[in-house]
Amino acid sequence: xxxxxxxxxxxxxxxxxxxxxxxxxxxxxxxxxxxxxxxxxxxxxxxxxxxxxxxxxxxxxxxxxxxxxxxxxxxxxxxxxxxxxxxxxxxxxxxxxxxxxxxxxxxxxxxxxxxxxxxxxxxxxxxxxxxxxxxxxxxxxxxxxxxxxxxxxxxxx
Amino acid sequence: xxxxxxxxxxxxxxxxxxxxxxxxxxxxxxxxxxxxxxxxxxxxxxxxxxxxxxxxxxxxxxxxxxxxxxxxxxxxxxxxxxxxxxxxxxxxxxxxxxxxxxxxxxxxxxxxxxxxxxxxxxxxxxxxxxxxxxxxxxxxxxxxxxxxxxxxxxxxxxxxxxxxxxxxxxxxxxxxxxxxxxxxxxxxxxxxxxxxxxxxxxxxxxxxxxxxxxxxxxxxxxxxxxxxxxxxxxxxxxxxxxxxxxxxxxxxxxxxxxxxxxxxxxxxxxxxxxxxxxxxxxxxxxxxxxxxxxxxxxxxxxxxxxxxxxxxxxxxxxxxxxxxxxxxxxxxxxxxxxxxxxxxxxxxxxxxxxxxxxxxxxxxxxxxxxxxxxxxxxxxxxxxxxxxxxxxxxxxxxxxxxxxxxxxxxxxxxxxxxxxxxxxxxxxxxxxxxxxxxxxxxxxxxxxxxxxxxxxxxxxxxxxxxxxxxxxxxxxxxxxxxxxxxxxxxxxxxxxxxxxxxxxxxxxxxxxxxxxxxxxxxxxxxxxxxxxxxxxxxxxxxxxxxxxxxxxxxxxxxxxxxxxxxxxxxxxxxxxxxxxxxxxxxxxxxxxxxxxxxxxxxxxxxxxxxxxxxxxxxxxxxxxxxxxxxxxxxxxxxxxxxxxxxxxxxxxxxxxxxxxxxxxxxxxxxxxxxxxxxxxxxxxxxxxx
Ligand code: SF4
Ligand code: SF4
Ligand code: SF4
Ligand code: FES
Ligand code: FES
Numbered sequence: 001x002x003x004x005x006x007x008x009x010x011x012x013x014x015x016x017x018x019x020x021x022x023x024x025x026x027x028x029x030x031x032x033x034x035x036x037x038x039x040x041x042x043x044x045x046x047x048x049x050x051x052x053x054x055x056x057x058x059x060x061x062x063x064x065x066x067x068x069x070x071x072x073x074x075x076x077x078x079x080x081x082x083x084x085x086x087x088x089x090x091x092x093x094x095x096x097x098x099x100x101x102x103x104x105x106x107x108x109x110x111x112x113x114x115x116x117x118x119x120x121x122x123x124x125x126x127x128x129x130x131x132x133x134x135x136x137x138x139x140x141x142x143x144x145x146x147x148x149x150x151x152x153x154x155x156x157x
Numbered sequence: 158x159x160x161x162x163x164x165x166x167x168x169x170x171x172x173x174x175x176x177x178x179x180x181x182x183x184x185x186x187x188x189x190x191x192x193x194x195x196x197x198x199x200x201x202x203x204x205x206x207x208x209x210x211x212x213x214x215x216x217x218x219x220x221x222x223x224x225x226x227x228x229x230x231x232x233x234x235x236x237x238x239x240x241x242x243x244x245x246x247x248x249x250x251x252x253x254x255x256x257x258x259x260x261x262x263x264x265x266x267x268x269x270x271x272x273x274x275x276x277x278x279x280x281x282x283x284x285x286x287x288x289x290x291x292x293x294x295x296x297x298x299x300x301x302x303x304x305x306x307x308x309x310x311x312x313x314x315x316x317x318x319x320x321x322x323x324x325x326x327x328x329x330x331x332x333x334x335x336x337x338x339x340x341x342x343x344x345x346x347x348x349x350x351x352x353x354x355x356x357x358x359x360x361x362x363x364x365x366x367x368x369x370x371x372x373x374x375x376x377x378x379x380x381x382x383x384x385x386x387x388x389x390x391x392x393x394x395x396x397x398x399x400x401x402x403x404x405x406x407x408x409x410x411x412x413x414x415x416x417x418x419x420x421x422x423x424x425x426x427x428x429x430x431x432x433x434x435x436x437x438x439x440x441x442x443x444x445x446x447x448x449x450x451x452x453x454x455x456x457x458x459x460x461x462x463x464x465x466x467x468x469x470x471x472x473x474x475x476x477x478x479x480x481x482x483x484x485x486x487x488x489x490x491x492x493x494x495x496x497x498x499x500x501x502x503x504x505x506x507x508x509x510x511x512x513x514x515x516x517x518x519x520x521x522x523x524x525x526x527x528x529x530x531x532x533x534x535x536x537x538x539x540x541x542x543x544x545x546x547x548x549x550x551x552x553x554x555x556x557x558x559x560x561x562x563x564x565x566x567x568x569x570x571x572x573x574x575x576x577x578x579x580x581x582x583x584x585x586x587x588x589x590x591x592x593x594x595x596x597x598x599x600x601x602x603x604x605x606x607x608x609x610x611x612x613x614x615x616x617x618x619x620x621x622x623x624x625x626x627x628x629x630x631x632x633x634x635x636x637x638x639x640x641x642x643x644x645x646x647x648x649x650x651x652x653x654x655x656x657x658x659x660x661x662x663x664x665x666x667x668x669x670x671x672x673x674x675x676x677x678x679x680x681x682x683x684x685x686x687x688x689x690x691x692x693x694x695x696x697x698x699x700x701x702x703x704x705x706x707x708x709x710x711x712x713x714x715x716x717x718x719x720x721x722x723x724x725x726x727x728x729x730x731x732x733x734x735x736x737x738x739x740x741x742x743x744x745x746x747x748x749x750x751x752x753x754x755x756x757x758x759x760x761x762x763x764x765x766x767x768x769x770x771x772x773x774x775x776x777x778x779x780x781x782x783x784x785x786x787x788x789x790x791x792x793x794x795x796x797x798x799x800x801x802x803x804x805x806x807x808x809x810x811x812x813x814x815x816x817x818x819x820x821x822x823x824x825x826x827x828x829x830x831x832x833x834x835x836x837x838x839x840x841x842x843x844x845x846x
Binding site (some may be wrong): 056057058059061062065066 | 323324325326327328329330337338339
């Protein structure tokens with residue numbers, strides 16, 4: 001499997017950040033960066049990273065299954081994650097989520113047929129102080145109201 | 158001596174070496190702290206929370222499996238908070254558990270059942286619907302029932318750390334978390350079944366045992382695996398005179414809990430429908446069933462008639478049987494024409510060590526030696542337990558591993574030095590690692606059948622020239638390959654490697670090639686699988702479990718008992734003597750010992766008392782090196798034979814030595830009759846390397 005020169009450069013740099021013999025520690029960031037380029041954590045990608053880090057594919061699979069930010073299926077162009085954990089729930093997270101379901105016409109872990117939006121109801125994303133919080137790809141939006149959610153979604157092309 | 162730490166557990170003063178885990182310190186003091194994920198000898202996991210205890214001044218309950226003892230610690234293991242926590246932990250473990258104990262293989266010996274019985278609550282507050290996931294079959298041997306799994310990671314760790322295979326993992330999280338096999342939907346692994354045995358619940362079950370019995374309906378018989386030469390102790394679970402299980406959960410033998418797939422599952426040859434149950438005699442050219450009396454009478458008549466006789470013994474019969482067979486051949490048939498199929502040149506090794514400081518190595522050395530050199534053998538395939546010991550030695554002690562083999566081997570991955578050689582040029586390969594080997598402080602050398610005759614002497618000379626202490630293990634194939642030699646199933650050497658009286662007899666190939674044999678007696682061997690018998694007029698008597706190629710040529714076939722059906726002793730590859738204990742009764746077959754005794758009686762030959770214990774007593778007295786401790790053997794232990802001191806004068810040609818180079822899933826005739834091994838070999842995917 002081949003990656004872009006930029007990603008290869010990033011990998012090469014990343015591996016220098018771990019002590020000798022502990023390169024497997026780079027697995028999580030490698031998976032994240034590669035997922036951005038490839039679009040999903042595909043079986044090929046898992047096999048490739050396993051080979052590079054000298055671990056088994058099963059060990060890669062264990063990590064992929066554990067972290068909710070890693071996806072084996074391609075997400076929409078914009079992946080909308082809405083927190084409904086306690087702090088956000090108390091400040092309207094659940095309503096945001098329901099609204100998004102209706103507006104986007106998809107449910108939890110589903111992707112629009114057009115491939116533009118995918119939706120996921122998530123547990124705490126660490127932004128409780130500014131609840132309710134949502135995350136669009138890597139961008140956070142804080143203290144979101146229903147109308148702000150509409151604005152955010154409409155602003156995405 | 159480590160520093161001792163004083164602490165109090167449940168108002169009892171306890172002393173334990175610094176670094177001891179609380180759970181072990183409590184055990185030393187006779188206090189049980191319940192645990193699921195904690196398993197002696199494996200890495201710590203702290204996954205189950207079953208071992209929570211109260212420690213004074215600690216803000217919350219602590220997991221006793223990961224907290225080391227501290228000076229002045231005050232611990233309570235039965236306080237109300239602890240009791241409540243345990244109940245809660247168990248309540249959680251049962252939230253999605255199917256509670257199908259009545260049909261679960263583990264029911265009756267399940268750790269979850271026991272814990273709930275002892276520490277659990279009578280009722281659950283959970284009313285949610287349980288999530289069901291169908292059971293999965295990962296290989297002919299391994300089945301996984303997800304809902305029963307309590308995610309203790311024992312199987313994952315034992316496969317990683319115990320086996321060094323790493324074929325299991327945990328995928329997903331929360332209620333969806335489950336164990337996953339190495340290759341998506343199936344396993345490609347050693348199929349050893351250790352993961353199944355170590356599972357505290359019935360989540361992992363075996364193709365061999367599942368739904369066969371309730372655990373309490375079995376009797377348990379500790380004996381020795383009859384497959385390879387490593388001599389693992391195995392505990393047979395026997396129900397209605399049928400072996401339904403093999404394991405070694407009591408860690409009673411030299412192998413601890415280890416068993417390879419053959420020891421754990423390939424006992425099924427014993428109940429194969431083609432097992433011979435009655436004697437066969439050639440009548441009008443065809444083998445027909447006859448009574449024991451008639452068959453024995455025919456044998457006795459021919460034996461009495463005399464003529465040129467040849468005797469072939471086996472690498473699977475007991476020491477007692479081998480001893481008695483050669484005694485019979487030499488005293489009653491008055492011949493030294495006795496041999497067996499040799500798979501390693503033990504004889505030359507013993508001779509070349511005579512007068513040297515180098516010694517024989519054993520099973521423990523494989524685990525403890527600072528460095529190990531493997532010459533000309535794929536030990537992960539052919540010597541599963543020794544290979545496991547060596548892998549563990551590498552993992553636990555960072556032993557230096559060196560290999561010189563003709564093909565790629567599993568040990569390459571962990572080796573400090575690894576070279577490819579041919580069967581004839583191995584010495585050059587070994588030489589190329591000389592400098593590295595010299596840097597080690599001691600060395601254990603294991604060698605296969607390509608090192609024989611002069612080769613053994615060269616290898617010993619090479620070892621001597623390194624200037625470090627060296628030990629040797631000559632690898633052999635089968636359960637009693639070593640014993641067959643020690644007992645004198647050799648044309649030129651009697652028991653204990655004493656030169657025979659009179660001229661040496663014919664070797665096995667010579668017997669096969671001779672055209673003038675009148676009588677050929679084959680006990681538990683199948684030489685006609687490799688050789689043709691030139692003496693077309695020879696009267697052939699065969700004792701065996703199955704109608705092998707050799708038995709098909711016989712004039713009389715006497716059905717023999719398997720190792721699981723007899724008492725006696727066997728000697729493993731490193732010269733350790735262990736006891737066979739009868740697990741099941743034979744129906745039509747008899748032990749080789751009994752058959753030899755009956756033939757002797759028919760001929761009026763006095764062989765002394767024909768009984769395993771009596772013959773063993775004679776072996777102890779007369780065979781060099783076998784004056785071993787009886788109590789050790791009788792209580793199921795392994796007694797080390799003493800090396801033969803002094804020269805061994807052998808006339809035998811090294812060409813005769815040939816290993817069958819088995820795989821992890823084969824050992825000659827017996828495994829051909831094992832259904833489970835055949836299934837494993839036919840399963841998709843490859844053997845783990
Ligand atoms: S059978 Fe043995 S090798 Fe296979 S997964 Fe289980 S422990 Fe690992
Ligand atoms: S399968 Fe058994 S040993 Fe493995 S994690 Fe589940 S309960 Fe533990
Ligand atoms: S290693 Fe050999 S003796 Fe041990 S269980 Fe396997 S076949 Fe039997
Ligand atoms: S609960 Fe929503 S960000 Fe923490
Ligand atoms: S035994 Fe301590 S957490 Fe499992």
